[in-house]
Amino acid sequence: MTYQSMSRQELESLRDRLLSKYNEYKADGIKLDMARGKPDKQQLDISEEILGLITKNEQCIASDGTDCRNYGGLDGLASAKELFADVFGLRAENIILGGNSSLNMMYDTVARAYTFGFCDSERPWCREEKIKFLCPSPGYDRHFAICELFGIEMITVAMNDDGPDMETVKKYVESDSAVRGIWCVPKYSNPTGIVYSDDVVRAFAALKPAARDFRIFWDNAYAIHDFGENIPILNILEECEKTGRPNMPIMFASTSKITFPGSGVALMSASLENLNYMKKQLSIQTIGPDKINQLRHVAFFKNKQGMMEHMKRHADILRPKFETVVAAFEKELSGTGIASWTTPRGGYFISFESLPGCAPAIYKLALDAGLTLTNVGATYPYGKDPKDSNIRIAPSFPDVESLKLAVERFIVCVKLASVEKLLSEK
């Protein structure tokens, strides 16, 4: 029976039962958190070995003779580039390795475009009257924050089950030369968990941008973060080579959610023309990334197979958590007509849709009952969810027991906010 079909009396009676439960939660002092997309302790523990693999001077000499302790190597260690090339289906020569943060590499890429432009820009972006980015939403708040900081106008594009609405993307990119970028998380998209279909990737490669320096920011954060079988996506660099627009995509990735979030290795991959142009600026910016940490990663994984096996251990920790959340949603919310949610097969998030307008109330109810959720609106440009209905659920950090308590509490808040809304409309 859907909530919408309930009578006022039924809704009032339901509200009373929910309120009684809610007040118990409010009183019990338990603090819970489903806001943070970070690995839990168990996940960190499985990478322990990486810490102790390079402990002697002689181990700091890479296979190509590089003394990783000293200066040098602007774009990273050759053996680490080869490892990542294999894992992500790239050519090593198309890779720049960075520090510990792919976000930092994305920010720097936008910052460089702002100040110097790309290799094919008419002028630096800061000399343009207006720069616009397309933001498939719900999306990743940290992408949007970069745009906001640089004064880049964000245009919300709908997210479908197979990727962004490519008709809208095409319309904007091909008609408006102020549109210079789009943010994409092509696999296990943050927060919906959807995977871009081959058609969508090909539609990206087929774009004929009005601006010659239009760039696809391809944040491949969850490329190998499958809960089960590895789901392949098309390689955007290859697809854009085929269509004759090799400079269009820039891919980003990192081992933040493979080894350690604070001490991983980030990378970017793009055409040689793109990279060579950026390396000139990079050579002024830095003396190069931490090569010893790159060496640790090579020693730990050895090869692609090593990394894929390691990811299975992450999957074994994460899968039950996602199953816990989805099972509770199915049991408690299926058929109620007040919610929908995604069931990702990898990644770090579940996207939850409440009745329109209910997300802020759910957030507030949860907070008052000790449960922290991702800020509502965070998944949309400027923090403004047009329907006020999206909530990003992050099941990774709490242990399964805490997660059960958190979801139970969350569901009561969802129901309560929905009942209140429906009652107010009666």
Next chain:
Amino acid sequence: MTYQSMSRQELESLRDRLLSKYNEYKADGIKLDMARGKPDKQQLDISEEILGLITKNEQCIASDGTDCRNYGGLDGLASAKELFADVFGLRAENIILGGNSSLNMMYDTVARAYTFGFCDSERPWCREEKIKFLCPSPGYDRHFAICELFGIEMITVAMNDDGPDMETVKKYVESDSAVRGIWCVPKYSNPTGIVYSDDVVRAFAALKPAARDFRIFWDNAYAIHDFGENIPILNILEECEKTGRPNMPIMFASTSKITFPGSGVALMSASLENLNYMKKQLSIQTIGPDKINQLRHVAFFKNKQGMMEHMKRHADILRPKFETVVAAFEKELSGTGIASWTTPRGGYFISFESLPGCAPAIYKLALDAGLTLTNVGATYPYGKDPKDSNIRIAPSFPDVESLKLAVERFIVCVKLASVEKLLSEK
């Protein structure tokens, strides 16, 4: 007897003897290098222990409970900030820890000013018609390269034995509101090795800039890199607090030449107003620096005393190299009237002055005889040494035996170029 007082005949005879020696060098195929200001293998070896101090999961928990493996900690680990505060005479709250490169922090500071301005800027620097920086020279080429990349006009200021010519600095800073910065290496300045006197530091603090967002970029790269006794310099942050201009200085440092150049920890220190403004942007740029590496540094040094003792081991390796170079210069060039040089008590460089106009010829002669020197001009803005006389000598990387050969060869090149010049003027 000075070369200048020699007759044409004497000079010609000297030239023949030098040429004969030079041609031997040219033929022997030996490759030597005094260009690179990087630590040698011995220096890297003494930090071996730092590699093996954090090898277990439980060791990754910092004293304040932070799990250093995970996300979090935008401005660095508290215990590492405390260690550096003690070593550099700072308050921990005034420190931001970065990745492995203080150069990167300097670049980012200029880049942020360019795009967003400082806390007290009227507008971002990219919206100003012109931005100028003062560049005490000879100075550090990587500082100048940042200015050049951002289109910042560089004004050369003379370097004296106790720091930049402060009358010129004061004149520019106080009269021209386009002057927004100055590059300083206050201790063992790159490349002259001079140390700023207390008067010079106080003159900096007493500046009354025409621009309200004028900044002193205080690259304290060699703060504890003494060959003997530690030579203290005045604390620029404290001095500027006293004069009521706490936002004026930004200090940078790193452990690149303390532990490992590729895997050290960089830091910056400034007023809270400066830092808080920058942290807002930093929180969009990155998820925070590598905390495990910071933890390694804390575990390795434990406290200031530990770091100072470690620096004595570096000094014991570097001192003989500097002595080798200076002794050879004194023996071979004293009284010749064709050269002068500095005798630093710390740092990484010796500054060498040839007869005006001779540096390019010396560089070329050396290169042809297998000896690589720092590019001539590198120590001046835009790579243009107005007198074509300055050569930066970097004695740290070669072993003492190679260094002896290199200096011997260098001296012959200096003499030969000088004789040629004097002959051409006869």
